[in-house]
Amino acid sequence: MDKRVTLKIAKIIKETDTIKTFFFEHELGAKPGQFIMLTDFEGGEKPFSIADSNSQEFCITVKKVGEFTARLFTKKEGDYVSIRGPYGSSFFISAGxxxxxxxxxxxxxxxxxxxxxxxxxxxxxxxxxxxxxxxxxxxxxxxxxxxxxxxxxxxxxxxxxxxxxxxxxxxxxxxxxxxxxxxxxxxxxxxxxxxxxxxxxxxxxxxxxxxxxxxxxxxxxxxxxxxxxxxxxxxxxxxxxxxxxxxxxxxxxxxxxxxx
Amino acid sequence: MPELKVDFLGKELNNPLVLPAGVMGMSYSGMEFSSKNGAGLITSKSLTLQARSGHKGPVVAEFEGGILNCMGLCNPGIINGLQEVDEFKKRSGNSVIVSVFATNSADFVILTRYVNKSHADFLELNLSCPNVFDEFGIPLAASGEEVYKIVKAVKKESKLPVIAKLSPNVYDIVAIAKAAKTAGADALCLINTVGPGMLIDTKMVKSVLFNKFGGLSGPCIKPIALKLIYQIYSAIDIPILGMGGVTTGEDAIQMLMAGANIVGVGTAVYKRGIEVFDKINIEIKEYMNQMGYANLQQIPKLKKIEN
The missing domain is CATH 3.40.50.80 (Nucleotide-binding domain of ferredoxin-NADP reductase (FNR) module)
Known part of the structure; x- marks a missing residue:
């Protein structure tokens, strides 16, 4: 019932100077379009769209926009953060x-x-x-x-x-x-x-x-x-x-x- | 078909289910969405004189018995909040309780004057938010004297029936309820969230809620709510908006039997979706059919506790 899980950041990729992708080794069971809530318990919990997810890992891509994401950008691989989800509706998977x-x-x-x-x-x-x-x-x-x-x-x-x-x-x-x-x-x-x-x-x-x-x-x-x-x-x-x-x-x- | 219509302080409600303060009542559209899904009476978010952002997250934490929350009274302020209420009233035939929060009777009176000018149907005094202790200290509802003072001052000013929302986290809730009634409260709303309590993340060794503590809601508090409603029902003659952990029709009927006139459904919006109001209304009807009750008034109340 409780969808919260506390995970180590498995990998961080710097996309640009202000955008990073954080990877987690966890089977989230998410569908495209869904999001997670993420916190470091230091003040603030924010929604992030899931950028990719499979049976081994998932990732989110974060832009440094404010106090919360600035703090997230100081985290290193191996640091813990706590997430809950996945939440919300997902995209229709079309053909054609x-x-x-x-x-x-x-x-x-x-x-x-x-x-x-x-x-x-x-x-x-x-x-x-x-x-x-x-x-x-x-x-x-x-x-x-x-x-x-x-x-x-x-x-x-x-x-x-x-x-x-x-x-x-x-x-x-x-x-x-x-x-x-x-x-x-x-x-x-x-x-x-x-x-x-x-x-x-x-x-x-x-x-x-x-x-x-x-x-x-x-x-x-x-x-x-x-x-x-x-x-x-x-x-x-x-x-x-x-x-x-x-x-x-x-x-x-x-x-x-x-x-x- | 059993009839769910019920009179509450002179207004006819389509059914006895109430959207409580703090749930979905931030926008006119949220209120309307809840109405369309079967809520018979809508309560606005608790409004304060100035807008409030509330606490930093996490503001909710789930556990096996329900959830903890410490929203921190986030709201757009009385003026913006009443605009949402009025817009809802323009679009819906449903009645609205405007909930207001302040820390002293002077501010409650100012809020009351604003509400007088709106299209609201009832005024609820939130005397019992457990999640702003650091800022405001012990809730007003902890003291019969404070409750009396505020209800008295507001009653003098209010054009609308006044509902006092009480805290379960007191030693003698009947004494508090009596103070509210003596001061002129038209109805009581109970219970607000229980505790507060806390949860701990064992990997990061932190309280899950950033505010550390938050009020409990959900199935785990239902027995407490039933007991407190029943005690007040036994001791005082006053309409009761009963709430606390109601998730099913069976829970709602227990509330009615304990002495509630109408029943709030909040946390169950998470457990069973926004359709929870329609679902519980159907379940109440099923029970009434089975027992042969034609209307809500025929559902028997418990025998009052004898003094």
Missing amino acids: NVLLVGGGYGTPPLYFLTKKLLENGAKVSVVNGAKTKDDLVFCDKFQKLELEYKNITQSGCLGRAGTSVDLACECLRRKKYDFIYAAGPEMMMKSLYPYLENYQFEFLFERYMKCAIGICGNCTIDPLGIRLCVEGPVLPKKIVDKLTEFGKYHRDATGKRVKF
Whole structure:
């Protein structure tokens, strides 16, 4: 019943100056899109999407954004942290032609999804964008898989300047897709959304989470009141179409609305 | 079909199940989602004058008997909180209890004035949060004198029926309940979480909750809740919103038999999903069918304890 387990960090990979991937030797039994809550018992417990998971190990990819993640970045291999989960909804594993749209450090859960899609025989296209190459992750990992992969930065440091939504639009013009997935900043998904009117899709959302077990109500989304920790974080088109707060506001730790 | 409708302080509720303070009541949509899943009465998050972020995590910890929590009264503040309540009232026919928290009667009175201007149906005074000890000390509900003072001051001001939420963590809850009633409380809500207690991570040798201690809820506290509700029901004539570990229809019926008029369901939202309200309502109906009761009033109460 208790889903908490305290684990040693098995391996740490530095992705960029501000992004690291932490590996744990533990059979989590997670599905793509799900998340864990992680704490070091020093103040704070945060949700992290699962970047990969199999019967031996799982990993999460973390961007240094605040006090909690800064402390996490000081941890070494062999240090303990405590996790609980996996929690939340997971991505539908489609067949056929699928397009995955990733943004910044939001991309890693799409890697876990990609592996499951490939196992299912899907033909996968991935577009990965970020502000600069310091926020662009998993390029090598995706390129090692049997798929069509493109990346881009807004700064243009890799050549062309643009967003993953620009690349996605090009893909949509070129090819017919059966299912679209997106994970990244909400405003990225918001700008992708108008192009997906005639597609089935799922987006991975992020909200301030506290209990992660569907009780505290901090991560409810207007106007449906569904909890991102239980009914989300992966939400399908039929739900996204109804969300009035999508790309407009979210709630902070006090429950107050904060504009994007 | 057995009838679940019930009158509570002059309002007709569709069923006796209540969403308690602290569960899902942060946003209008969370309240509405709970209503749609069968809650007959909704309580807002406990609102304070200023917004509060609450404690750092972990704020919940699970164990075999239920969960520990130390949310730390996070809430968007009375003004934002009441906007959520009013928006909910605009969209739903369901009644709402606004829960408020303060540490002295002057602040409770200010909060009451705000609530008077909202579309809320009832006012609940959270006198018993066990998770802000470091900040505010022993809960007000530990002292009959304090409870009397605050309820009296709020009653003078409130346009709405006033419900006092009591703590189980006291030596003589009947004395506290009597103080609330004497001061004019229209109903009592009990029990708040038990303890507080703690859990330890044995690899990192740390308290699991960052706040170290947190209130117990879930199945392990049900026997305590039943006993305290029954003691108060026996001693005083006052409507009771009973809660504490209710997970099934059977639990809810036990609450009614102990003396509760209506029944809160909180932690079970985790155990059985948000659909728990619909599920428990069905289970209550099944019991009533089996026993031949047509409405809730026909479910017998325990014989009161004789003094």
